[in-house]
Amino acid sequence: MxxxxxxxxxxxxxxxxxxxxxxxxxxxxxxxxxxxxxxxxxxxxxxxxxxxxxxxxxxxxxxxxxxxxxxxxxxxxxxxxxxxxxxxxxxxxxxxxxxxxxxDQVQDGTADVLAQILELKEVTPIVPTQAGLGYGRVGLLEPFLTLQELLAAIQTRLAPPNLIFSPTTDLQQIISRVAVLGGSGAGYISAVAKTGAQAYLTSDCKFHQFQESRDAYGGLRQRNLILIDAGHYATERPACDRLVQKFQSLNLDWVQLSQKDEDFRQFFA
CATH class of the missing domain: 3.40.1390.30 (NIF3 (NGG1p interacting factor 3)-like)
Structure with a gap:
């Protein structure tokens, strides 16, 4: 081709x-x-x-x-x-x-691949842009998981170097509805809250955005959305791998996922 x-x-x-x-x-x-x-x-x-x-x-x-x-x-x-x-x-x-x-918006794009990795069901966009497409995805976990199990699944399947999440006193709480958006998705916190998601997987979240996910309107009422930051690289790299698979189905002369791509952040153990 x-x-x-x-x-x-x-x-x-x-x-x-x-x-x-x-x-x-x-x-x-x-x-x-x-x-x-x-x-x-x-x-x-x-x-x-x-x-x-x-x-x-x-x-x-x-x-x-x-x-x-x-x-x-x-x-x-x-x-x-x-x-x-x-x-x-x-x-x-x-x-x-x-x-x-x-x-980011399409089926098998960055958000859609994240939803598939977490095996979400009845998936819809967080913010629709056109018929069936849009930014982010929100769907149901089947079976439901505890927060601890969800975090462990994210760590296993995405292998982020550092997984950050909102403070919580109950890692055993049951999570049934999850939102995902690869890359910098903290700007969608308000939209995610309206979907009824209990947890939101994205990246590049700032200190006060973790507060925003939990406390709305300066803490006057509780939003209680668990924000999970797995890093920009870990949340978007899987879609690149999927793109290679789609290109391979076209019988190109040669296609490969880069081995020199890198996460620009390192964490001191």
């Missing part, structure tokens, strides 16, 4: 026109590879390490979740990471394509 045909197939599933106004989905760098047979390296974040991996593997397309370019560039200078990525992309004829907030 040619790269142009792969991108056409993908955009019929996750249209880049669905991305948020602040986002930058679609081609980041296209050095003239559209008619080549697709050799694809899938990653969460396009970095110089991933580019070096693509060069070593003779890939001609880096398919990333996170955009390489978020804001309009004012200059490209030697020694800058984006400038070096551009130089290497054109030197080695490697395209870089991003599927970000459009990929």
């Amino acid at each position: 040619k790269i142009v045909d792969l991108i056409t197939w993908f955009e019929a599933w996750a249209n880049p026109a669905w991305c948020e106004s602040w986002d930058n989905c679609g081609w980041q760098i296209e050095p003239g590879v559209l008619q080549e047979k697709a050799r694809v390296l899938v990653c969460l974040t396009p970095t110089l390490a991933v580019m070096e991996e693509a060069i070593a593997e003779n890939a001609n397309l880096i398919f990333a979740h996170h955009p390489l370019i978020f804001n309009p560039l004012k200059s490209l200078r030697t020694g800058e990471a984006i400038a070096e990525m551009v130089r290497l992309a054109f030197t080695h004829n490697i395209g870089i394509y991003s599927a970000h907030t459009n990929f």
Whole structure:
């Protein structure tokens, strides 16, 4: 399959026109590879390490979740990471394509894969954007789990380096309804609370957002939503793996999940 045909197939599933106004989905760098047979390296974040991996593997397309370019560039200078990525992309004829907030909304996208990993049933979007699609997912656990069992399942299935959750006095409380959103999802706490979810799995949560999940309106009433932060990498990387599986079904010339992708946070034991 040619790269142009792969991108056409993908955009019929996750249209880049669905991305948020602040986002930058679609081609980041296209050095003239559209008619080549697709050799694809899938990653969460396009970095110089991933580019070096693509060069070593003779890939001609880096398919990333996170955009390489978020804001309009004012200059490209030697020694800058984006400038070096551009130089290497054109030197080695490697395209870089991003599927970000459009990929977050679709079936088998970032949120949907998290819901599947937790085996949620009767799943619906937290915030619908169009028919059957939207940001985040909320659904039922079958069978129900204690909070301790849910946390253990998340730790086992996502393997985050550090799992953070709201303070609670009862790890044995029964959890039946769970919301999930890969990446930075703390801005959806209010929307999640309206779904009736008891626990919300996401990432990049700040100190006061843990308070917000428990206490609404400055503590005047209880919200009692258990916020669970498994980290940006752990909550989005599984969707990249699923994307590789979907690409493999298209019988591409070559496709692989990056081994140089990395979590940019480390925790001292």
